[in-house]
Every structure is written in structure tokens, then in C-alpha cells.
Amino acid sequence: MAPPLDLSHHFSYSTKKRELSNIKDLYKYFLIPGIANIAGGLPNSSYFPYDTLEAAVAHPQRFAPSGKDSDDARSSRVTVPRESPAANPLQKIDVNTALQYGIVDGLPPLATFVREFTRNHLHSNVPYTNGPDTLLTCGATDGFSKAIEAFTNIWDPDRDWVHHREGILCEEFVYMNAVSTVKPRGLNVAPVAMDAQGMLAHGKGGLADVLENWNQRKGRRPHLLYTITIGQNPTGGILSVERRKEIYALCKEYDIIIIEDDPYWNLQYPSAARLAAKYRSVATTSSSTSTRNYNANGRSSGYKFLDSLVPSYLSIDTDGRVVRLDTFSKTIAPGCRLGWITAQPAVIERISRITETSTQQPSGFVQAMVAELIMGQQVGDHAAAKNKQSDQSWRMDGWVRWLEGLRGEYERRMQDMCSTLEDGKYIIDSDDVTQSTEDSSWEVVDRVQMYDFVWPEGGMFVWIKACFETHALYHKYPVEKLSRAFWVFLTQSPHLCLLAPGSMFAFSKGATERSYCYYRLCFAAVPGDEVQDIAERLTGGFRAFWQKKDLDGIDVDGDVSGMLQSLHTPDMGNMLGTGC
Numbered sequence: 001m002a003p004p005l006d007l008s009h010h011f012s013y014s015t016k017k018r019e020l021s022n023i024k025d026l027y028k029y030f031l032i033p034g035i036a037n038i039a040g041g042l043p044n045s046s047y048f049p050y051d052t053l054e055a056a057v058a059h060p061q062r063f064a065p066s067g068k069d070s071d072d073a074r075s076s077r078v079t080v081p082r083e084s085p086a087a088n089p090l091q092k093i094d095v096n097t098a099l100q101y102g103i104v105d106g107l108p109p110l111a112t113f114v115r116e117f118t119r120n121h122l123h124s125n126v127p128y129t130n131g132p133d134t135l136l137t138c139g140a141t142d143g144f145s146k147a148i149e150a151f152t153n154i155w156d157p158d159r160d161w162v163h164h165r166e167g168i169l170c171e172e173f174v175y176m177n178a179v180s181t182v183k184p185r186g187l188n189v190a191p192v193a194m195d196a197q198g199m200l201a202h203g204k205g206g207l208a209d210v211l212e213n214w215n216q217r218k219g220r221r222p223h224l225l226y227t228i229t230i231g232q233n234p235t236g237g238i239l240s241v242e243r244r245k246e247i248y249a250l251c252k253e254y255d256i257i258i259i260e261d262d263p264y265w266n267l268q269y270p271s272a273a274r275l276a277a278k279y280r281s282v283a284t285t286s287s288s289t290s291t292r293n294y295n296a297n298g299r300s301s302g303y304k305f306l307d308s309l310v311p312s313y314l315s316i317d318t319d320g321r322v323v324r325l326d327t328f329s330k331t332i333a334p335g336c337r338l339g340w341i342t343a344q345p346a347v348i349e350r351i352s353r354i355t356e357t358s359t360q361q362p363s364g365f366v367q368a369m370v371a372e373l374i375m376g377q378q379v380g381d382h383a384a385a386k387n388k389q390s391d392q393s394w395r396m397d398g399w400v401r402w403l404e405g406l407r408g409e410y411e412r413r414m415q416d417m418c419s420t421l422e423d424g425k426y427i428i429d430s431d432d433v434t435q436s437t438e439d440s441s442w443e444v445v446d447r448v449q450m451y452d453f454v455w456p457e458g459g460m461f462v463w464i465k466a467c468f469e470t471h472a473l474y475h476k477y478p479v480e481k482l483s484r485a486f487w488v489f490l491t492q493s494p495h496l497c498l499l500a501p502g503s504m505f506a507f508s509k510g511a512t513e514r515s516y517c518y519y520r521l522c523f524a525a526v527p528g529d530e531v532q533d534i535a536e537r538l539t540g541g542f543r544a545f546w547q548k549k550d551l552d553g554i555d556v557d558g559d560v561s562g563m564l565q566s567l568h569t570p571d572m573g574n575m576l577g578t579g580c
């Protein structure tokens with residue numbers, strides 16, 4: 001194993017110039033037990049109006065893992081005390097510490113837990129000396145924005161030469177917030193063709209093609225690649241290890257930093273390929289039916305569940321060119337605004353400098369509550385043994401069990417939605433044909449396919465492709481209009497389904513043209529026991545629309561904001577997945 005490469009030439013001008021905040025540098029001395037701290041401008045913690053922070057919380061076994069059905073509805077209480085008796089700052093989870101100004105790393109016990117989870121369990125095989133570092137963020141959005149600040153300079157067409165313009169590669173259908181982050185900085189957004197797995201390494205429009213044929217008149221060849229590799233948003237694919245290796249080799253060759261945004265990493269569905277094959281009567285390969293151990297040739301994560309998950313780009317990152325974004329938004333709650341970045345230490349050091357003068361660290365309330373939930377009071381071995389009965393915290397085992405339970409919940413929803421969609425793909429188009437025999441009539445029956453989709457192997461979305469070419473109005477209206485009419489039609493009674501139109505995820509001319517056939521369905525957002533009913537309403541909507549001979553009564557040119565008011569319609573099946 002070699003140390004990570006020096007990639008400092010990728011840093012932006014301002015990132016190179018950042019210096020350690022001298023006041024933040026003092027913070028580490030605040031942690032010395034008994035120190036008389038008269039240096040910092042800290043408010044007095046005895047005036048904080050919270051004596052404790054308390055909550056009733058779930059047991060880690062609340063949700064059954066895939067293939068099991070033993071939910072546990074119990075909850076227990078956790079309390080963050082005003083002052084922890086622990087002398088060691090790494091064990092102090094209390095109000096006085098969490099709500100005070102603190103070091104950029106975050107609340108020490110939580111920062112340590114995240115680091116340990118990341119290095120020992122989530123990515124137990126990172127191939128550079130001493131492994132990666134972590135830094136707490138206010139969620140993946142914050143992590144991405146800091147990574148972009150670290151690696152890119154703003155480009156202004158009225159001020160800067162075009163050859164200074166930087167760029168970022170991404171999947172051709174991509175999470176829109178990422179594009180909204182980079183576009184105002186003047187970056188070129190360079191789409192790369194994809195298939196059901198995700199980004200293509202080779203072939204037309206694949207990464208190699210885009211890089212080899214880069215037109216310098218548009219700006220510099222991109223030095224960043226943004227990718228969502230597990231449960232891709234919006235397409236739901238999982239990028240295989242084999243494809244990762246091909247893409248990584250190209251990034252090495254062209255010196256590209258990979259920003260891997262993986263909010264859905266624990267939501268990987270081994271049943272998707274098997275069920276799709278069963279419904280479609282095709283043979284499965286043995287690798288798609290058995291659970292793999294991705295760490296079989298390296299260090300185990302310590303958990304069968306984690307070993308079975310397709311590993312991050314970090315697992316092949318010999319150079320240290322991967323910056324990974326994680327979040328608690330999908331594993332605890334989006335409102336936590338808590339996540340972390342994992343990267344080689346020199347990158348984490350620069351992003352720490354950016355954090356010092358922006359968010360400083362995530363909210364103390366959230367850090368304390370999450371630390372208490374997962375770690376519990378860290379009061380030393382003797383007291384811990386005495387308190388074992390009353391200690392309801394999850395610890396590492398409970399945290400991993402919780403992640404597995406969430407996977408089980410979302411996998412069942414995915415199965416409910418996809419099996420219903422599978423059953424409703426066709427409409428029967430029958431034409432009575434004249435009687436040909438004395439006592440029997442017969443008819444010609446045509447099965448017309450209205451849509452197609454790939455069973456998502458991960459995440460929260462089904463990417464469905466409407467086959468508008470089989471619709472009677474296909475030659476009468478442009479696809480863009482038909483697509484919008486269909487979207488509006490679905491929001492109307494009795495269908496009442498709100499889908500995310502594919503065009504929301506397309507940022508190039510080619511992708512936009514193709515996007516009109518696609519819609520993203522979020523099976524996570526609707527109540528679990530309604531997934532099937534809502535999917536049936538959707539297939540009913542398809543059938544009704546495919547029988548239409550005109551677009552009368554559909555306000556195709558209506559104002560979108562007006563239509564979105566329909567979100568507040570009772571019974572609306574909201575598959576938009578608002579906010580993501």
C-alpha cells in the first residue's frame with residue numbers, strides 16, 4: 001500500500017489560501033480537563049435554557065430485515081444530561097458541551113463514532129496507507145457544496161477566458177440539486193451516457209468517449225466527476241465493482257477527482273433481479289440470486305449485512321482521489337441536517353478550513369441527540385456495567401441492525417410497487433372481427449405495452465419509461481406535449497398520482513429530449529400499506545390515458561405551481577419524493 005497522491009493542484013485558489021483559524025486552533029485546548037478558559041468568547045453554559053435533552057426512541061429492531069416480518073414497536077427513553085461525569089472529552093455527551101462552541105470536527109464522541117464506523121465497518125478496505133479521514137457535515141448537500149468550494153473556481157464569462165472554465169462530469173440523468181450547486185459557479189456540466197447500472201465507462205457517450213473528444217473551446221476538460229452509485233437518483237441503478245474499476249482507471253488516466261454521493265448505500269435490494277427475472281420469465285445468473293461477500297478477500301466489516309453491500313469507490317481508491325458524501329437524512333431523518341465526508345486526510349484538512357468559516361459544525365442539538373441514541377452515555381467501564389440494564393443506546397451492533405431493518409422496509413415497498421407495475425404494463429386492444437363460423441365469434445386481441453421499467457436494485461425510486469409510441473395520439477402531438485398531458489392527467493381524479501417528470505433530471509439537449517418518456521416514482525414517500533393501491537391507481541391512469549383519442553379537458557399549458565397545489569389534495573399519491 002502507498003500513501004495517497006498529493007492532489008493539491010486540484011484545489012481552488014481560495015482553498016489553497018485558507019489558513020487555520022487561530023481562534024478555532026485554541027478550541028482543542030478547551031478540552032483539557034480543568035483548564036481555566038478565559039481565552040475564548042464563549043457564552044456561559046449555565047445560562048443555556050435546556051437542562052436535559054430527552055426523547056422516546058425506537059429500538060434498533062423496530063423494522064424487520066428483508067425476508068423477515070417481526071417488527072418491534074417498542075420505544076425507550078434517552079436523556080442527554082446537563083453535565084456528563086465523564087472526564088474524557090471523547091466520552092462527554094452532555095448539554096453543556098454540545099450546545100457550546102466547539103471544534104470543527106464536531107462533538108468529539110459523535111465524530112469518533114462516525115470515523116470508526118466509516119473506517120472499520122463501512123469501508124474496511126481502503127487501499128492507501130493509514131486510510132481515510134472523516135468530517136461531520138450538515139448533510140450531503142452541505143458536503144457537496146464544500147467539496148465544490150474546495151475544488152472549483154467561479155468562472156464569469158464577462159471576466160474570464162474560456163480556457164479557465166472548469167467542468168464536472170455526471171450521469172446524464174442526475175439529481176437536480178447537484179447541478180443547481182455547480183451551474184451558478186459557471187461550471188460546464190458534462191453528461192455521461194448511462195445504462196440501468198449507472199454511468200458508462202465505454203461506448204458512445206460513455207466516460208472515455210466524453211474525455212477523449214472533449215472540446216477545449218467549451219472550457220477545460222473536467223477534473224471532477226459527480227456520481228450517485230447506489231440507488232442512483234433518479235434511475236435506481238447500482239454500479240457494479242467491475243464498472244467502478246473501469247471508471248476509476250479513466251479517472252486515474254485523466255487525473256479526475258470522484259465525488260461519490262451515496263445517501264442510499266444501505267438500501268440495496270438483492271431480490272430485485274430475482275423477482276424481475278421471475279416476472280419476465282428469464283433466467284437469472286447465480287450471482288444475482290446469491291448474497292455476495294464483497295469483503296471475502298479483504299478485511300471483513302464485522303457484519304454480514306455490510307459485507308453484502310456493493311462497496312464504495314473508496315474500496316479501489318489507491319490514489320486517494322475519492323471524496324465520498326454520506327448523510328443521516330435517509331437513515332435517521334432529513335431534518336437532522338447531519339452527514340459526513342470521507343476522503344484522504346489532506347482533502348479533509350482543506351475542507352475543515354472551509355467548515356471553520358462557514359457552518360463551524362452541525363447543530364449541537366442534533367449531534368447530542370444522535371450521539372445519545374447510538375452511543376449512549378459513555379461513563380467508563382465500571383459505571384457502564386452497572387448501568388447496563390438502563391442503557392438503551394444502540395451501539396454499533398444496534399446501528400447496523402437499524403440500517404438492515406430500513407433496507408427490509410424499503411425493499412418490501414419496492415417489491416409491492418414493482419409487482420403491481422409488472423401486472424399492469426399492457427392494455428388489451430381488442431377489435432371485433434366478423435364471425436367466421438356458425439356458432440362462435442372471435443376477435444383479434446392485441447397486447448399494447450404502455451410502459452417499461454427496470455426493477456431498482458437500490459434506493460427509493462422506480463424510473464419508468466412511458467411507451468408513447470404505442471399511443472393513438474403519438475403522431476398527432478409532439479412527445480413533449482403528450483408527456484406533459486399525461487403528467488397532468490395523472491394528477492386528476494380518480495388517478496391522483498403525482499410523479500416527478502424525467503425532464504427535472506436532464507440538463508443537456510439530448511437528455512432533455514429523451515427525458516420526456518420518463519417519470520420518477522418514489523415508493524419511499526407513500527405509506528407502506530398504500531403502495532400497492534397507489535401503484536394500481538397509476539396503472540389505471542395509464543390505461544385511461546392510453547384509451548384517450550384527444551387531449552380535451554387536460555390543461556397542458558397550465559401553470560405548474562397551480563398543479564403542485566394538487567399536492568395538498570387529500571388522497572394524492574405523492575410519488576414525487578419532494579425535497580429530493
Ligand SMILES: Cc1ncc(COP(=O)(O)O)c(C=O)c1O
Pocket residue numbers: 138139140141142175228233261263326327328329334338339579580
Ligand atoms: C443523490 C442525493 N444527494 C443528496 C441528497 C440530499 O441529502 P441531504 O439531505 O443529506 O442533504 C439527496 C436527497 O434526496 C439525494 O438524492
